[in-house]
Amino acid sequence: MAKPFITTLDVTRITFLVAVAVSATIPWDSYLIRCGVWTYPAGGVLGYSLVDIPCEELFFFVVQTYITGVLYVMCSKPVLLAQYLPAPSVGNSNPEDAGCRRQGWTRKARAIGQVALVSLTAWGALLIRADGRGTYLGLILAWACPFLFITWSLTGEMILSMPWPATVLPIAIPTVYLWLVDELSLRSGIWTIEDGTKLGVSLFGSLDVEEALFFFLTNTLVVFGIAAFDQAAAACDAFPELFPRPADDLPVRELLMARVCPTSRYDGRRVRAVREAVGRLSRKSRSFYIASSVFPGRVRIDLSLL
Numbered sequence: 001m002a003k004p005f006i007t008t009l010d011v012t013r014i015t016f017l018v019a020v021a022v023s024a025t026i027p028w029d030s031y032l033i034r035c036g037v038w039t040y041p042a043g044g045v046l047g048y049s050l051v052d053i054p055c056e057e058l059f060f061f062v063v064q065t066y067i068t069g070v071l072y073v074m075c076s077k078p079v080l081l082a083q084y085l086p087a088p089s090v091g092n093s094n095p096e097d098a099g100c101r102r103q104g105w106t107r108k109a110r111a112i113g114q115v116a117l118v119s120l121t122a123w124g125a126l127l128i129r130a131d132g133r134g135t136y137l138g139l140i141l142a143w144a145c146p147f148l149f150i151t152w153s154l155t156g157e158m159i160l161s162m163p164w165p166a167t168v169l170p171i172a173i174p175t176v177y178l179w180l181v182d183e184l185s186l187r188s189g190i191w192t193i194e195d196g197t198k199l200g201v202s203l204f205g206s207l208d209v210e211e212a213l214f215f216f217l218t219n220t221l222v223v224f225g226i227a228a229f230d231q232a233a234a235a236c237d238a239f240p241e242l243f244p245r246p247a248d249d250l251p252v253r254e255l256l257m258a259r260v261c262p263t264s265r266y267d268g269r270r271v272r273a274v275r276e277a278v279g280r281l282s283r284k285s286r287s288f289y290i291a292s293s294v295f296p297g298r299v300r301i302d303l304s305l306l
Contacts (some may be wrong), residue, residue, distance in 0.1 A: 006070070006073065007248065007296070008248065009233065009247060009248045009296075010073045012252060013069075013073075013226055013229045013230070013233075014065075014066060014069040014070065014073070014226070016229070016252055017065055017069055017222060017225050017226055017229070018061075018062055018065045018066060018069070020225065021061055021062075021064075021065040021221070021222065021225075022058070022061045022062060022065075024147065025061050026050070026051065026053065026058075026061075028139070028143045029053050029057060029061075030051040030052050030053050031139075032136075032139060033052045033053060034052055036194055036197075037135065037136050037139065037193065037194060037197045038191060038192070038193060038194075039191065039192045039194065040054055040190075040191045040192075041189060041190075041191075041192075044189065044190040044191065045190075064174070064178065064218065064219070064222070065222050067174050067177075068170055068171075068174045068219045068222040068223065069222055069226055071169070071170040071173060071174060072166075072167075072170035072222070072223050072226050072227075073226070075165055075166045075167075075169050075170050076162070076166040076167075076170075076230070077293050078290060078293045079162060079163060079166050079293075080274070080278050080292075080293075080297075080300060080301065080304065081158070081162070081230050081231070081233075081234040081297075082234045082235075082237060082238035082271065082274050082297070082301055083271065083274045083275040083278050083279075084158045084161040084162050084234075085158060085231065085234055085235060085238060085263070085266060085271050086106070086107075086157040086158060086161075086263045086266070087263065087266040087267065087268040087270075087271040087272075105160075106156070106157040106160040106161055107157060109156070109160050110152065110153070110156035110157055110160070113152050113156055114149060114152065114153060114156075117145045117146075117148050117149040117152060118145075118149065120141050120145045121141060121142055121145040121146055121149070123138075123141060124137070124138040124139070124140070124141025124142035124143075124145065125138065125142050126138070127141070127142075128142060132196075133196065133197065133198060133199050133200065134199060135196075135197040135198075136193060136197045136198045136210045137198070137199060137210050137213070140210060140213060140214050140217065144214075144217040144218065144221060145217075147221055148217070148220065148221060148224060151221070151224035151225055151227070151228050152224060154228045154231070154259065155224060155227045155228040155230075155231050158227065158230075158231050158234075159224065159227050162227075167223055167227070170219070170222075170223050171216070171219045171220050171223050174215075174219050175215050175216050175219050178215040178219075179203070179204075179207055179211075179212055179215060182207060182211055182215065183204065183205045183206055183207040186205075186206040186207060186208070186211070187205060187206040193208055193210070193211070198210055228259060229255065229259070231259060232247070232255045232256065232258040232259035233247035233248075233255060233258075233297060234247075234297065235258055235259075235261060235266065236250060236255065236258050236297075236298075237296075237297030237298040237300075237301055238266075238267075238270060238271065238274065238297075238298075238301060239265075239266060239267055239270065240298070241267070242261065242265060243258055246296060246297060246298040246299075247296075247297055247298070248296045248297065248298075273305065274301055274304065274305065277304045277305050278304050281304055292304060
């Protein structure tokens with residue numbers, strides 16, 4: 001019903017990410033509940049649970065990933081991702097070219113981000129070991145930052161190169177919305193964070209700063225995860241000599257295999273050609289540029305080059 005705005009490939013990547021998010025969150029969430037960091041009053045939940053996690057909490061994992069995933073898909077729909085693929089320099093590349101300059105600073109920024117995420121993971125481990133008021137913060141950092149490190153290492157350059165509305169908005173909008181909903185839940189006593197495990201600092205109202213950070217990091221995880229999926233799809237569409245079948249015709253397993261293809265094998269000339277074609281099309285014919293977003297990736301690339 002939503003085609004061409006939501007395609008089969010979009011449904012596949014959101015469904016895959018929901019499965020990954022639920023699988024990765026269940027052990028962590030169960031540990032927090034069993035350790036007494038989170039508590040749920042008997043009158044606030046239905047009473048059905050899986051490994052001590054209320055069914056409502058399990059449903060929330062799915063809903064949050066779905067909301068953020070769909071918003072990312074809609075925000076990134078106008079963007080032809082192939083032009084933002086990291087690619088090796090070609091022999092006649094001009095060091096002053098905007099694409100070359102952008103790729104240089106994105107590599108540096110990715111390295112800085114990697115160092116920051118490793119440092120935050122280590123800090124989280126220290127907070128957990130201290131077993132005090134920073135326990136909940138430590139558990140959040142030690143759980144989320146390693147996953148962020150993996151996705152950032154894989155896709156950081158492309159994420160930094162993309163237009164900010166395609167990445168910032170899908171993180172910011174669900175985060176603010178969930179802050180408001182969670183503040184209402186905490187104020188209503190639907191669930192509680194135990195005092196001895198949190199810093200006791202509120203962002204606003206009853207919303208603890210740890211909870212605010214949790215929603216920001218989890219929404220960032222969702223966006224980074226889909227972006228990593230998108231980089232594989234963009235590579236399949238951009239380089240037919242490496243990937244004969246387009247991304248919308250590939251199963252998830254083969255798309256994941258495409259993601260581990262080293263970027264050194266990417267054709268830098270083709271990425272540069274796509275970038276120039278899209279730039280010219282967006283300047284000279286805005287209507288054709290916007291209309292091209294409804295076409296599958298490989299067809300869209302061919303039309304842009306034509």
